[in-house]
Amino acid sequence: MIISKSTVVGRLVHRLFAVSQTKRHYLTALARSLSLTHTHRHIQAQAPGLIHLFSLLSRHKEGTDKTHCMVKMLGRSLMSVGLRVKCQQLKGIQRVTAGLNPANYGDTLRREAASTSTVMGVNKMKTMDDLGGPSFMTTLYWLFIKGYFQTTQQMQIEHSKIYGPLWKSKYGPLVVVNVASADMIEQVLRQEGKHPIRTDMPHWRNYRELRNQAHGPLTEMGAKWQRIRSILNPRMLKPKHVSSYANTINEVVSDFICKVNWLRETSGQGVMVNDLTAELYKFAFEGICSVLFETRMGCMSEVIPEKTQKFIFSVGEMFHLSQVVILFPQFLWPYLQSWKRFVAAWDHLFKVAEELVNKKIEEIQENVHLDKDVEGAYLTHLLLSEQMNITEILGSITELLLAGVDTTSNTISWSLYHLAREPEIQEQLYQEVISVCPGDKVPNSNDIAQMPYLKAIIRETLRLYPVVPGNARVTVENEIVVGNHLFPKKTLFHLCHYAVSYDENIFPNSHTFLPERWLRGGEDKSKQHPFGSVPFGFGIRACLGRRVAELEMYLLLSRLIKHYEVKPDPAGKPVKPITRTLLCPATPINLQFLDRQVKQAEPRAKLAGSP
Structure with a gap:
């Protein structure tokens, strides 16, 4: 004005x-x-x-x-x-x-x-008042009448066509500024300040206050958040520390290959693995628990322990109910059945996490008592460093677990889905893998560094299917300029990463799976914008588990393709993505896994934990 x-x-x-x-x-x-x-x-x-x-x-x-x-x-x-x-x-x-x-x-x-x-x-x-955008009732119409409630990622694209790269949406009293331009996303992220905030996540924070639990890297804010990140970062982001997790992850990959063999045998068709995403979710859960808690959960067994099944169910339940609870005013939460289930899911997550942490503490104390060297990885380091108390460790490690499962499971699902439909790309990847790791050699982190095409495939998958289709930032330190608009402090921005990933000006043939676009010297490389695809975020608030997730995906995909030729389900139909807080397949992905006709030294023994 x-x-x-x-x-x-x-x-x-x-x-x-x-x-x-x-x-x-x-x-x-x-x-x-x-x-x-x-x-x-x-x-x-x-x-x-x-x-x-x-x-x-x-x-x-x-x-x-x-x-x-x-x-x-x-x-x-x-x-x-x-x-x-x-x-x-x-x-x-x-x-x-x-x-x-x-x-x-x-x-x-x-x-x-x-x-x-x-x-x-x-x-x-210009100011926010000058922005166009749908009213609250129009937004509800798009979500529930036009049917975009589970495809909000596609609604980003449709709204950007109507309102341009910058528009506002109203959700009751909440006003959100949507940004669907790589240039403007860069402007927002480069002005985020010393203590950037994603969103308040009031229902997550409310639970912690209700149960007197500590906030972790996803829910903490300000200087307290910076302190937590400074403690958690080194063992999660420094390459030398991340590389040390390769053996642990490879053990889980070996067990997953055994699990694939068992799934093929029990499918009735001999080569089919049904609902691959669900199986990869168990793999990712086992892998991240092995890194964070330094223990195996039994997800790769033929029969998964009931306790582990309940843990996995609680994670899914919490994410599902997060979408429901947030739609209601906070004063109504105590009266909602969904809120009670939401709290119960969190209760179980913290209960299991506490048991695992206490188990590790007992192991450390026993080794100290026996005058043995204390060896361990992530959790051991946190416990011995004494930079965080037990409550803070519980809060942080539980949130890290939640952030680390879906990225791996969904991304590998989509990668295999496209490789099955693009045999030429799959063959090129296979040739790269066997050239770096011939015979029975199992790839490690040094080998992965020599596989640019493998990395390009993961990068292209994350462009087409960003696990977080839209990120958020709240300006807390200064007013900021985006485009030709000036926004005051405390403006909530919704960064439409999904829409930008399909921008033809940045990614020609944006709907086509083209890993070559990410190779150095590639034809499309010069056209790309550094903020055209940022699946792990940017700056000091970027994904804490990025390097571990990437290592997990690289090791798993390279070994699966080395071991199997992947083909689509002959009776299958195209699978589309939907948004359930995170982007995931709308229907099960079923694929055929055919043995490669070469001698492999991958394990063919019984599954880990099998009788």
Whole structure:
């Protein structure tokens, strides 16, 4: 909203009189109020006239006719140098520009935006009020009448066609700014500040307060979040530490190959594995538990332990109910059956996590008592470092578990789905794998570094099917500029990664599975935008488990393709994605796994944990 220039200047002059009593200070204060880096230069050029006006104004009380006339004169002087005053700045939102570091991305954007704005109405900086977008009722119509409730990722694309790359959506009192442009997503993420916030996740946070549980890296905010991340990061993100998990993950992969053999034999068709995503979910669950809790859960057994089944069910139940609970006002939650089930699911997750942590503590204490060396990986490191108490470790490691399962299971499902339908791509991957790991060699992290096509396949899969189709950011430190709009603090942005992943200007033939687009020197590489596909996020709030998830996917896919030729289900139909908090297949993916006609040394023994 733009108010009259005479009113603007009048308020500024009133504020300036309270701040300073000299003409020089008036000019400095005015420049700071306008928050334009070029203001000092322009005002100095107009100094004689402005100083004269200020000196006259200082002799008159505000509100007289003569003062009002002088205010208009000052307004015209300001307009003559192309300065524009924004409503948010009058409220004191914009910080002082004096002494700002020009290398700061957000300050540079605000400065550039200001330099192209004029008070005469040409190229004016816009606000959220100027954005188009559907009303709350229209959004409900799209979700429940047009049927986009489970395909909200596709709704991103449809709305961007209607409203452009930047629009707002209303969900009751909540206003969300949707961003469906790689350039604009970059602008948001580069201005996220020192302590970026995704969303409040009030139902997750409410549970922790209800049960007095600690917040983890997904739910904590501000300086407390930064402290947690600084403790968790090294063993999750440093390559030398991540590489040390390869043997643990490979053990789980070996057991999964045995599980595939058993599934083929029991399918009745000899080669078919039905509902592959469900089986890969168990693999991913086993793998991440092996890394985080340093223990096996029995997910690769023919008969999964009842306790483990309940743990897996609780994870799925919690994610499903998260979508339901958040639709209701918080004061209604205690009366909802879905809230009670939501709490019960979390209760079981923390109960099992606590049992696993206590088990590891007992092992450590026993080794210390026997004067043995204490060996271990992630959980052992957290327990021995004493940087976090037990409650904090429980909160963090439980949230890491939740974040680590779906990425691997869904991405490998989609990768195998496309490789089965694209035999040429599958053959090229197979040739790469056997050239790096001939014979019975099992790939390790060093071998993976020599498989660019394998990495390109995973990258292309994550472009087509980003596990998180839309991310969120809340601006908490500064107002920010996105495009030609200025947004205040506490604006909630929805980053439409799915829509951007299908932008033909960035990814030609965007609906086609083309791993080659990610190879160095590839034909489409030069057209790509660094923020066109960011499946693991960006900056200090990027996915904590990214490197572990990637290692898990690389090891699993390379060994599966080395061992099997994958073909589609002859009776199968195309599978489409849906959104259930995360992006997943709408229907089961059934594939044929045919043995490669080469000698392999992969395990053919009984499954781990089998009788």
